Amino acid sequence: MRQKGKLRLTRNRRGTAEIVGTVLFLVILLFFFANVFLWNNQVNSEAEQVKWRKMNSPVRIEVADAGSPFVFEVTNLGGVDTALSRLWIVNSTDTGNEKDHVYADLEPLNVWVAAGSTRRLTLDSETILNEDGSVNATLSNSEITIHYAPPPGQTVIFKILTKLGNTAACSQEFP
Amino acid sequence: MRRLLKSTRAVSPVFTTVLLILVVVLGMSMAFAYLVSYVKDFQIGRGSAAMELFCIEDVWFKGVGGSGPIEISVYNYGKVDVNVTGLYVNGQPIGFNQPSGHLAIPIGGHGNVTTVNVRLDPDVPYYFRLVTERGSICEGEYVSPSEGEP
Numbered sequence: 001m002r003q004k005g006k007l008r009l010t011r012n013r014r015g016t017a018e019i020v021g022t023v024l025f026l027v028i029l030l031f032f033f034a035n036v037f038l039w040n041n042q043v044n045s046e047a048e049q050v051k052w053r054k055m056n057s058p059v060r061i062e063v064a065d066a067g068s069p070f071v072f073e074v075t076n077l078g079g080v081d082t083a084l085s086r087l088w089i090v091n092s093t094d095t096g097n098e099k100d101h102v103y104a105d106l107e108p109l110n111v112w113v114a115a116g117s118t119r120r121l122t123l124d125s126e127t128i129l130n131e132d133g134s135v136n137a138t139l140s141n142s143e144i145t146i147h148y149a150p151p152p153g154q155t156v157i158f159k160i161l162t163k164l165g166n167t168a169a170c171s172q173e174f175p
Numbered sequence: 176m177r178r179l180l181k182s183t184r185a186v187s188p189v190f191t192t193v194l195l196i197l198v199v200v201l202g203m204s205m206a207f208a209y210l211v212s213y214v215k216d217f218q219i220g221r222g223s224a225a226m227e228l229f230c231i232e233d234v235w236f237k238g239v240g241g242s243g244p245i246e247i248s249v250y251n252y253g254k255v256d257v258n259v260t261g262l263y264v265n266g267q268p269i270g271f272n273q274p275s276g277h278l279a280i281p282i283g284g285h286g287n288v289t290t291v292n293v294r295l296d297p298d299v300p301y302y303f304r305l306v307t308e309r310g311s312i313c314e315g316e317y318v319s320p321s322e323g324e325p
Contacts, residue, residue: 036214040222046254047225054228054252085250086285088233092320101235101246107283163283165230165252 054164057082059113061160061168070123070150072170074160076113083163084111087121087146089135092171093154104137104146105130107163111144125149150174220309227311228253229280231303234317239295247288247303249313251280261306262288269293277308297321 057078065071076082084106091100113119121144128136128147136147150156152174159169233248245264251257259278262271270291272278280286288305298321304314 032210032214036218039218043223043225047228050226050228050252050254086232088248090233090235101233103233103248159233161232161250163252165228165250167230167232 050164053080053082054166056080057115057162057164057166059160059162059166059168061158061170063170063172064120066172069125070172070174071120072123072158072172073118073120074113074168075118076115079115081112081114082166083107084109084113084119084160085163086161087135087137088157088159088161089146089148090157090159091151091154092157093151099129099133102129102133102135102148104135104148106137106144109137109139109144111139113162119144121146123148123150223255224307224309224311226254227257227307227309229257229259229305229307229311229313231305231313231315231317232285234301234303234315236295236301236317236319238292239297239319239321242292242294244292245290245295245301247290247305249278249280249286249288249305251282251284251286254282256281257311258308259286259288259305260308261304262290263302263304263306264290264293265302266304295319 055078057076057080059082060075060077062073062075063070064073074084087104087106089102089104111119124145124147126147127149130136138145138147150172155171155173157169157171159167161167229249229251231247232250233246235246235248237243237246247262249257249259257280259280260276262269270276271288273291278286278288297319300316300318302314302316304312306312
């Protein structure tokens with residue numbers, strides 16, 4: 001009797017369509033929301049990675065030689081290599097010059113500062129500006145030259161910006 | 176007419192089933208299309224806000240002691256393009272980059288936010304807050320130089 005009832009249950013196809021439909025619907029929904037969840041997870045992971053790299057690559061800029069030529073050093077204090085983006089040169093003494101805030105674009109030079117290491121930047125005796133108004137910078141034999149002649153008797157602030165968004169600054173009064 | 180409407184004799188089970196399927200399919204299609212478009216908008220907009228990373232690299236106060244613009248240089252070091260749509264100076268909304276009123280910065284790019292002329296007092300800290308289209312914020316405090324200095 002029991003066997004007969006079981007056989008009847010398995011052979012009965014009523015309601016199968018509803019079950020198949022519901023399962024398909026749930027699979028589609030799951031697939032869709034899994035995609036959104038995975039995308040969100042990836043976005044957060046990428047952002048955290050950038051923030052982690054930024055946190056682990058702070059930099060310091062300091063005057064290494066105040067003579068002629070003027071040399072300053074950029075040190076990577078963190079454990080992650082970083083690339084330099086821009087060197088801002090701000091004349092903090094009033095000159096009435098429109099070029100009081102200029103920058104040298106270091107991105108085309110692809111200057112990297114390895115973790116714990118130092119790069120030297122040398123100021124040239126002559127100011128050369130690019131077409132876009134930025135200060136010309138050149139790289140030769142791992143030596144970075146910034147073609148900016150500091151104005152005598154004025155204080156200049158040098159601010160370095162890395163590609164990961166870290167900044168550091170130092171100032172120097174030129175005799 | 177009233178009788179005709181009240182009569183259900185003409186509505187066959189086949190017609191009812193077709194009608195029901197049609198309503199369900201249409202309804203579900205609309206709901207799914209709305210959901211897909213909502214998720215797409217979210218991914219392009221607020222959802223990508225986590226990847227918006229930008230910083231203020233330089234602030235130039237022009238015309239301290241009088242009235243002048245402030246030039247703020249911004250760097251985008253994030254993974255998506257940034258569109259700066261709002262600027263607040265000491266909590267007050269300030270117009271910038273007129274007439275467009277916004278600044279689009281590509282990934283790894285730099286951009287300048289130039290405010291309308293504002294009263295600039297010397298040796299005063301100014302608190303800047305930049306807001307993007309997606310709602311990300313970048314803020315910082317910068318002291319204006321002494322009078323006569325740039």
